[in-house]
Amino acid sequence: MARASVVLTLVACGEPTDDDGGAQTASATVSDGPDDAPDDAPDDVPDDAPDDAPDDAPDDGPDDGPDDGPDDGPDDGPDDGPDDGPDPTDSGDGTTGTADCAPRPTPDPAWIADYQDGIVATLTGVQPTPQGVTLGVRQSQSQRDAAGDYLLDELAALGLETHEHVYSKTGRNVFATLPATHGGEDVYVIGAHFDTVPSSPGANDNATGVAMVLSVARYLSEIECRSANVIVVVFDEEEIGLVGSFAFATWLAEQNLPVVAVHTIDQMGWDSDGDRTIELERADAGLFELYEAAEADLSITIPLIPTNTGFTDHVSFRELGFAAVGLTEEFVSGDTTRHYHLSTDVYDTVDLEYLRSTTILTHEVFGRLVDPG
Numbered sequence: 001m002a003r004a005s006v007v008l009t010l011v012a013c014g015e016p017t018d019d020d021g022g023a024q025t026a027s028a029t030v031s032d033g034p035d036d037a038p039d040d041a042p043d044d045v046p047d048d049a050p051d052d053a054p055d056d057a058p059d060d061g062p063d064d065g066p067d068d069g070p071d072d073g074p075d076d077g078p079d080d081g082p083d084d085g086p087d088p089t090d091s092g093d094g095t096t097g098t099a100d101c102a103p104r105p106t107p108d109p110a111w112i113a114d115y116q117d118g119i120v121a122t123l124t125g126v127q128p129t130p131q132g133v134t135l136g137v138r139q140s141q142s143q144r145d146a147a148g149d150y151l152l153d154e155l156a157a158l159g160l161e162t163h164e165h166v167y168s169k170t171g172r173n174v175f176a177t178l179p180a181t182h183g184g185e186d187v188y189v190i191g192a193h194f195d196t197v198p199s200s201p202g203a204n205d206n207a208t209g210v211a212m213v214l215s216v217a218r219y220l221s222e223i224e225c226r227s228a229n230v231i232v233v234v235f236d237e238e239e240i241g242l243v244g245s246f247a248f249a250t251w252l253a254e255q256n257l258p259v260v261a262v263h264t265i266d267q268m269g270w271d272s273d274g275d276r277t278i279e280l281e282r283a284d285a286g287l288f289e290l291y292e293a294a295e296a297d298l299s300i301t302i303p304l305i306p307t308n309t310g311f312t313d314h315v316s317f318r319e320l321g322f323a324a325v326g327l328t329e330e331f332v333s334g335d336t337t338r339h340y341h342l343s344t345d346v347y348d349t350v351d352l353e354y355l356r357s358t359t360i361l362t363h364e365v366f367g368r369l370v371d372p373g
Contacts, residue, residue, distance in 0.1 A: 101225035193238030281326030
């Protein structure tokens, strides 16, 4: 039996605060189908496939994800899909914000290095969570549940309304919404998977991607006036076949929201030659140019390389009709971690300065999307 769904209302700029003066937040469960993991997840991703195409596989991986994915999501899910999930375009009481908006903050905030360091260290078990739980390998259900709880708390600590997308007895995505503060309807999604393969603490794959997503959430929460809505999400069960992202893409399609594009991050912590280069995987129309324009305005140089890599979360969304792009280190170009899916993928192997530079670029990209200036 699926868990009960809850009607959710988003917090907008200028809404009531709690008794302590902080923004009101909530955590609720959103359910969209059967307890078992969907049996129609991408067929072209083997259960033990890596996040990205293997070195000796064609660069273009699957054409665009599963050819035989479901027409309407899981057959045994609700007939009309979940109609009570969160609507990122709903500003609650209709508050429209103010015309007197502060300038968009710098994409290189002072907190970024320490914040990302703490997230990667916590996910890999170098330090415990604030609740005293030691994480590390995030493969079994209990390990993934503990990591998901930590990430819910981290998103809530940013003042965001958090949600659990429970799609099976074993799988749960975690997400939060940042609504537009003055009337925008467009929705952008940014996400990364948080699970690992057995025996690996997954520092590069994919604590780095999670740290980047949480950083974007924190940065956007500091932008006073936003003209677009953003969903930040961390996916479960990527390592067994993109299960969590496929379930979330299916749920998202059922919401009929005006989603402009989905951006996913997988492995962003290796840069042995120090050139800051990143790869943009299968960037749909206009998305590579979006990152190019943002990079041109930064004070640092970040070379961008287009690739045709699949086998990671952006594939799930494109198959269901969403424009998408994946961000990663130089996987195809060869400057990629030597510790992929190994027990040696630990905190000490992550290049946090490289993660920071890539995050600065992504801050700039999403800052432009929600506050064009």
